[in-house]
Structure formats: C-alpha cells, structure tokens
Amino acid sequence: MSKAIVLYLHVHQPYRVRHYTIFDAGAKHDYFDAPAGDRTNNEDIVKKVAAKSYLPTNKKLLELLQQHPEFKLSLSITGTVLEQLEAWAPEALQSFQALTETGRVEIVAETYHHSLAFFYDREEFEHQVQMHREKIEELFGQTPKVFRNTELAYNNDLAYWADQAGYKGILAEGWDKVLGWRSPNFVYQPTYTENIRLLLKNYKLSDDIAFRFGNQAWSEWPLTADKFTHWLNETGDATNFNLFMDYETFGEHQWHETGIFEFLQHLPWEWLKKDSKDGNSFMTVSEVIDAHEPKDHVDVPQTITWADSERDLSAWLGNSMQTQAITALYELGNAITATGEWDLIEDWRRLQTSDHFYYMCTKYFTDGDVHAYFSPYENPYEAFIVFMNAYHDLKFRLAEKGVPV
Amino acid sequence: MKILMLGWELPPHNSGGLGVACYQLCKSLAKKNIDIEFVLPYSETHDTPFMTVTAAHPQGAHIVLADSGAYDSYKYVYEDGREEWMDIYGQQQVFEHAVGRLAESREYDVVHAHDWLTFRAGLRAKQVRNVPLILHVHSVERDRAGGQDGNPLVREIEETAMLLADRILAVSQLTKDAIMRDYAIPDDKIEVVHNSIDHAVIEDLLALGNDNAYKYLTAMKQQGYHVIANIGRLTVQKGLFNFLQAAKEVVYRAPKTIFLISGSGEQYYELITLSADLGIAKNVIFTGFQRGKNWRDAYQIADLFVMPSVSEPFGITPLEAIGFGTPTLISKQSGVAEILQHTLKVDFWDIHEMANQMTSAIQNDGLRETLLENARGELRTMSWDTAADKVHTVYHQHVAGVTA
Numbered sequence: 054m055s056k057a058i059v060l061y062l063h064v065h066q067p068y069r070v071r072h073y074t075i076f077d078a079g080a081k082h083d084y085f086d087a088p089a090g091d092r093t094n095n096e097d098i099v100k101k102v103a104a105k106s107y108l109p110t111n112k113k114l115l116e117l118l119q120q121h122p123e124f125k126l127s128l129s130i131t132g133t134v135l136e137q138l139e140a141w142a143p144e145a146l147q148s149f150q151a152l153t154e155t156g157r158v159e160i161v162a163e164t165y166h167h168s169l170a171f172f173y174d175r176e177e178f179e180h181q182v183q184m185h186r187e188k189i190e191e192l193f194g195q196t197p198k199v200f201r202n203t204e205l206a207y208n209n210d211l212a213y214w215a216d217q218a219g220y221k222g223i224l225a226e227g228w229d230k231v232l233g234w235r236s237p238n239f240v241y242q243p244t245y246t247e248n249i250r251l252l253l254k255n256y257k258l259s260d261d262i263a264f265r266f267g268n269q270a271w272s273e274w275p276l277t278a279d280k281f282t283h284w285l286n287e288t289g290d291a292t293n294f295n296l297f298m299d300y301e302t303f304g305e306h307q308w309h310e311t312g313i314f315e316f317l318q319h320l321p322w323e324w325l326k327k328d329s330k331d332g333n334s335f336m337t338v339s340e341v342i343d344a345h346e347p348k349d350h351v352d353v354p355q356t357i358t359w360a361d362s363e364r365d366l367s368a369w370l371g372n373s374m375q376t377q378a379i380t381a382l383y384e385l386g387n388a389i390t391a392t393g394e395w396d397l398i399e400d401w402r403r404l405q406t407s408d409h410f411y412y413m414c415t416k417y418f419t420d421g422d423v424h425a426y427f428s429p430y431e432n433p434y435e436a437f438i439v440f441m442n443a444y445h446d447l448k449f450r451l452a453e454k455g456v457p458v
Numbered sequence: 459m460k461i462l463m464l465g466w467e468l469p470p471h472n473s474g475g476l477g478v479a480c481y482q483l484c485k486s487l488a489k490k491n492i493d494i495e496f497v498l499p500y501s502e503t504h505d506t507p508f509m510t511v512t513a514a515h516p517q518g519a520h521i522v523l524a525d526s527g528a529y530d531s532y533k534y535v536y537e538d539g540r541e542e543w544m545d546i547y548g549q550q551q552v553f554e555h556a557v558g559r560l561a562e563s564r565e566y567d568v569v570h571a572h573d574w575l576t577f578r579a580g581l582r583a584k585q586v587r588n589v590p591l592i593l594h595v596h597s598v599e600r601d602r603a604g605g606q607d608g609n610p611l612v613r614e615i616e617e618t619a620m621l622l623a624d625r626i627l628a629v630s631q632l633t634k635d636a637i638m639r640d641y642a643i644p645d646d647k648i649e650v651v652h653n654s655i656d657h658a659v660i661e662d663l664l665a666l667g668n669d670n671a672y673k674y675l676t677a678m679k680q681q682g683y684h685v686i687a688n689i690g691r692l693t694v695q696k697g698l699f700n701f702l703q704a705a706k707e708v709v710y711r712a713p714k715t716i717f718l719i720s721g722s723g724e725q726y727y728e729l730i731t732l733s734a735d736l737g738i739a740k741n742v743i744f745t746g747f748q749r750g751k752n753w754r755d756a757y758q759i760a761d762l763f764v765m766p767s768v769s770e771p772f773g774i775t776p777l778e779a780i781g782f783g784t785p786t787l788i789s790k791q792s793g794v795a796e797i798l799q800h801t802l803k804v805d806f807w808d809i810h811e812m813a814n815q816m817t818s819a820i821q822n823d824g825l826r827e828t829l830l831e832n833a834r835g836e837l838r839t840m841s842w843d844t845a846a847d848k849v850h851t852v853y854h855q856h857v858a859g860v861t862a
Binding site: 074075076078079080372373374376377378381415432434437438441442444445446448449452453457458 | 671672673674675676677678680681726727730731734735737739740743744745752
C-alpha cells in the first residue's frame, strides 16, 4: 500500500498588547507598541523567531525541496505574522516565498487575524478569511483550497460552512473521542457535507516531534528519522500520516541543540530511500484529498481543538475572565465596523487574535507549564488587565466619534 | 517631656494608614513641645524635622533593609558581612531586643507603642526604664483577620501587653469595644482618640489642577456613565467581595456604571476573577497601587466613594474622598462612622442595601451634592491637633510632676 506523509506547519505570531494601563486608555492608542527590550515587544520577538526558527528552517526546507523532487509540504501563515515579517524581517518573508516558488508548498486558508470569530461573529469571520485569501494571493500567488480554523477549532457547523464556501478539505485534530476505533491515517468526510474532505491530525506522531522530541525523559528519546520512518513503515493499514504542528517547533519550541534540524534533514531521505517499502511519498493537503476516497463520515457535534489534554476551547475560553473579555470585544463589532475607520477596525481585529485569551488561561497544572512558556505576561491576571484596558480604549475611540457606547 | 515612640513605619516607606497616622500625630504633638524619639525597625531617611527618628538594629547589624513594603521580609546586614532575611514575627522579636538595649542608655518619661508589632518592645522598654507604657491600638488581630480570630501568637502578644500597659489609646469606640470584648480590658483603662486628616496634604494635591489622569473615565462620564470608587488595600477586612456582589446589582439596574478599584493586596487576583465570574468584568477597572496625583484623581473622578469594610478601626479614606470633593458611602462597622454624619451608611453584610444606596446616589445629583456640602463642613472641624490634645492629657495623667 502506498503511504504519504502529509506535513503541515502552522506559522503565526500575534500582536501582543504592551503593558497598557487605564491611564493610557483615552490618551494613547498604541496597544501593540511596547518599548524595545520589553517582553511584549513584537518587533523583538519576530526578529528573534525569524533568526532562531524561520530562517534556518526555511533554508533547510528549501534544500530538501531542491534535493528531493518528491518532498512536499503545506503551510498556513496568518495575516498577523505576514505583516510583522514584512515590517521587521523581510528576508524571512522572502524565504517563505522561495519555498512556494518551488510549486510543491501549498498554503492553507484560515482567518487573517488567527481569531475565534467563527464562534462569535460569522460575518466578521468570513471577512477575515477573505482578507487572508487576498493576502496569500498577493504574496504567494496561490489561492488556498483547504481550510483550517484557528487552533484547529472544529465542529460540524464549521465543516458545513467550509463545504458551502467551496473548500475541498478541512483540517482537524484526530482526537480519539471523535475517531473512536478509526485511524487518523485516512481521508474522511464530515457528516452533513456534500464535497469536502476531512484530514485529521495524527496527534501521537505529530506530538512525538512537536512536544516530546527534546525530552530526554521520554522512553523513545532520542528520536531519529530512521526510527520515526520505521514506525510509519511498520504501520500497515494507512494511506496518509497527517503530521500537523506549529512551524515554530523547528528552532523555537525545540531548540537547535535538540537535533530537530538534523531530524528534519534526514526525514525525506529515510522516508524516500529505495530500500524502504515501495510507494512512500510526501503529499500536500490538496494532493492527499485528490488521491483517496473518504473512508467514512466523521460526526463532530461538539467543538474540538488541538490544545491541551481536553482538546476543547478551554485554554482560550475556560474561565470567566476569558469569556467576559471576548464577549465584550465582539459586542463592539457592529459599532466599530460601522465607523469604516481602518485603524480602529484593525486594532479591534488584532485584539481578536486567540493568543490574547490563551494568556489569560488559569489551567495551571498539567497544561499550565505550556501556557506559561508562551505568555509574555507575569500571570493571566496581568494579561486580562492590559487586554481590558485596550478594550476600554476602543470604547473611548467610539465615543470620540460620537458613537453611543 | 520625652517620649519613646515605637512604630513600624513612617511615610514615605509606609504600606498603609498606620505610618501616616503616626506621622501626623507626632507632628501635632511636637507643636506642644513634646520631645519625641521615634524608633523604627529599618534604616531609611525620613523628612521629620519635628522629631528624632532612630533605627533600632539588632546587635551587630549595621543596616536593615525592607524588601519592598514595611510588612515584608527584612534583610539584616551585619558588620562582619553576614546577611540574614527575617519574617515579620522574627522581626518584632529582634525589634524588642534592640529597643531594650536602646532604653538602657537613654532617659524617657513615657513609652508610647503603636500596634502589636511594637508591643513587646514597649513592655521591654517599660521594664528597663520603669516608666509608664501607653499602647496605641490602630487595629486588633480580629480586624486584620476580617472578623476571624486570627493568629493566636499575635493575640497573645496583644492580650499580655494590654493587661500590663498603663493606658490604652483606641482609634475609635469600635476599637475600644473590640479591646474590651476580645481581651477583657476594663472600660476606664481605654481612651478613644479618633484619627484625623491633614488638610495640607489635601490642599497640596488639589493645587495640582483639575486635569484628571483617567481620560477614559472622563470621556465615559460625558457619555452618561457614573463612577463608583474604592481606594485602599485589597485585603479581607476591606469587604470588597460584598462590594462586587452589590456592584453586580447596580450594573443590572444602571448598566452605565463603572467601578474603580485602586490599590493592591493579597485579594487582587481573586477580585479580578470574581468580577469576571459575576459577569461585570467590563464595568470594573483595577488600577493597581497608585500614589500622588493618580491617587487623587481616582477620588476626584468618582461620583461616589465607597468604603465597604468588614472591620475598619478608623478608616481615613472617606475623609480623603470628601476633601477631594466626592461624597461617600461607608460601612457602619468603621470608626470613622462615629465622627462623620453626612455620609450614607450601610452594614457591610447588607449587599442589597449597599446596592440600593449606590444606585440612588448615582441617579440623584441632589443627594450627592447635599451629602458633599455638609460633609465638607464636618471635615473642616477635624484636626490632628484635637487628637494630640487628648494624647497630651493622657501623658500628663501618667507623668506626675513632670511638666511639658
């Protein structure tokens, strides 16, 4: 049986809110402009991640694309990170463009602002998806055909929407509670849809790379490309291994010292070498959908995501600070969009980025260490305070324009 | 007359009202030619030309540094280079020994000790010099524990010292009643000396002009919003959980109400969480701890100032609010309620009534104006000199034959 690795990497950076106080609200609207050297300075972070992750990884990926004509991958890149790369790390943006110019790197659709708008404001959600499509067309000359929602947040409603919107595929977490006895290593179709296909992340194999790779306490450490491809070759009944992860796995979450780049270097070589089983390949998300008929229908009435042990939205909307903050923000939506003022609308959209709510997460034990690692704030309460102060300033700006608030 | 005054903090190194009260009382006493040596447990410079400030160091230590506030850990640096961190209980024991040594070498007529942290030191000084000991009670352990029993070690110190002291000064009748109830001290041993307010502090801050740092709140008030403020430490005795519960009821009736909570303390994160749990997160603004003009501006931006304390031996914040031009709602369980009549008053536990009065106040300009106008009249009659007169009289009652 021929088998494909479907490698999909997600690239994203939010606009972090600086230490924005109630005294700034009504006086300054520079929520995202932290002073240089501050933990929330977006320019510093993007430059650092570009140097540690984007540039070395893209260099490696480009080499692999040049060395192996069969090597392919898919990427999703948010609008917020693209803007920041344009502003502060143009060479990193060019390195992404160099990948897509090979014709073997597919870009996946999503919301421009990496938001949870689907669950709060459908019109706004569609607007952000369109903004993202236009940005991708402008920078990469391709139109995305497969959709992924922020945090892989997925349910039947989203699949129905994406089907109606004309996407050929959609990505989600291959969570056991959804799959039951089934394997994530096939193409599926969401229930209640006509044409669209569903690709489910193989979280076990994906997390071996994304989370466990550098963990010396892990029984499989050290993980080599040889060992990893051996596991795949030994998996009999499968058509596709969906390896979905954050792009920043390479060089940022797993540091260079762990050997993650060597793993990446050897993965195509080991997977494609002649003496391994016949028919091994790499496919982009669209190719694997074209190559296989769906194995079954998958029903997901409740929302699943790719985060934490719960695989739900609780990392973003699990406490009342998070739900109050996001509800308050979307309540302003109609009034803000009605102004037609781009600066105000854009600031409102940047505040929709899911990371802001993730920073307010108080699930501190098994998952908390991951949350703390990604937060530039001292604690969830500080994240909440700066966010709400920015929210208050949005209200101030509306009032300034004569809009009742 | 020479007084050995034992305190734990003085401005600007104070964490709360105790340091301010000590400072103001001493300033007024000094006008009566009282010679005060004020002994503190830490080394800092203070702007106190009216008295001598001495740091009581443990033997061999040449510097004592407070971590951040006066109630955190202290670092003792010894002459031989050793360094040692000590918690607050250890510090009050070290202070006792240091004050004891100090008292051996100097003459005093009276020892005057402020709150439990200095009480053992006061007893030691009394023993060494054989002079009267006057305790000044700004709060008892039950107050600080929000109505619970509190720390038994602290209660023991309070009880022993109060039994052995020659006289006790209480900052309110409420505090006097608590001392009689909790420690069985007889009525005639306790004198009520209400705190007051330094009008010059208010005047100096008023002189900074009308511009307000809360631009957002200023704009929202023009949109028909009202602001209700609380300023103070975020601790259990301040009753802020009830305040937020009442705030929810107010927001239900008057959605254009913003609650401004300015201060820091161990309940900070709990209160943020509670405001979100109650569904009023966007109506509650937390500013953190503020000083100077930002502190004044919180009072000034408010339509109503609320002090919902569960237990407030005195409570100076409503007087500050009135000084800055804001009418008040205070809990009946506060010392200041004994001397302030033109204010709304509510039992700290009566959330519905608190909500009712807050709602009435923000919806009724005439009520607020009347409250403020009359309260300003009351405030004008208050002075630390009145408190100093009472203390002076007590000194004299205990120092027979010594003239000031």
